[in-house]
Amino acid sequence: xxxxxxxxxxxxxxxxxxxxxxxxxxxxxxxxxxxxxxxxxxxxxxxxxxxxxxxxxxxxxxxxxxxxxxxxxxxxxxxxxxxxxxxxxxxxxxxxxxxxxxxxxxxxxxxxxxxx
Amino acid sequence: xxxxxxxxxxxxxxxxxxxxxxxxxxxxxxxxxxxxxxxxxxxxxxxxxxxxxxxxxxxxxxxxxxxxxxxxxxxxxxxxxxxxxxxxxxxxxxxxxxxxxxxxxxxxxxxxxx
Numbered sequence: 515x516x517x518x519x520x521x522x523x524x525x526x527x528x529x530x531x532x533x534x535x536x537x538x539x540x541x542x543x544x545x546x547x548x549x550x551x552x553x554x555x556x557x558x559x560x561x562x563x564x565x566x567x568x569x570x571x572x573x574x575x576x577x578x579x580x581x582x583x584x585x586x587x588x589x590x591x592x593x594x595x596x597x598x599x600x601x602x603x604x605x606x607x608x609x610x611x612x613x614x615x616x617x618x619x620x621x622x623x624x625x626x627x628x629x630x
Numbered sequence: 631x632x633x634x635x636x637x638x639x640x641x642x643x644x645x646x647x648x649x650x651x652x653x654x655x656x657x658x659x660x661x662x663x664x665x666x667x668x669x670x671x672x673x674x675x676x677x678x679x680x681x682x683x684x685x686x687x688x689x690x691x692x693x694x695x696x697x698x699x700x701x702x703x704x705x706x707x708x709x710x711x712x713x714x715x716x717x718x719x720x721x722x723x724x725x726x727x728x729x730x731x732x733x734x735x736x737x738x739x740x741x742x743x744x
Binding site (some may be wrong): 556560 | 632
């Protein structure tokens with residue numbers, strides 16, 4: 515079974531600064547996906563960024579980037595130029611790559627607050 | 631942009647009653663999921679559905695739960711006899727063959743069991 519661990523329950527950052535959220539995972543699988551989802555107060559789950567394990571290049575989406583260290587089973591999210599709208603709960607998630615419809619396994623979440 | 635929709639947004643029910651939560655996945659998607667999130671906790675997998683059958687279910691998904699895709703567009707989660715501990719946010723998600731494994735979530739149904 516896979517496990518995902520987010521060791522920072524809460525973090526805060528000043529507007530326009532950079533912040534990094536940590537995530538580690540445990541799996542015996544070699545082929546998988548990793549995701550960061552954002553959950554604002556509305557509780558909608560919004561995809562932030564996705565990484566395919568076979569790709570060595572770290573994924574980037576505008577101000578969001580990841581540091582994927584496969585050997586260390588680490589998948590951190592960096593948010594640059596933080597904005598007030600980035601205030602949300604952030605969940606790291608793991609999914610095996612298979613054809614039958616694999617589940618997402620989520621971490622406990624990190625509550626990020628961006629301060630003006 | 632296509633999106634997953636869920637109804638109702640909030641359901642209040644009495645303990646022991648049956649509830650049906652409805653989802654309309656993105657139209658060309660083939661994999662469907664239900665997750666739940668008890669307030670203040672992480673999101674937990676309930677069940678996945680592919681090719682008109684359950685492909686995987688968690689230990690939470692006991693005999694009180696069932697899923698159905700009755701008409702090719704809706705995807706429903708039924709809880710036969712609700713308990714207080716079923717109070718949670720229930721999310722539907724869907725995934726296509728393309729998109730690199732990404733599951734797209736609906737806005738959720740908040741279920742309150744009294």
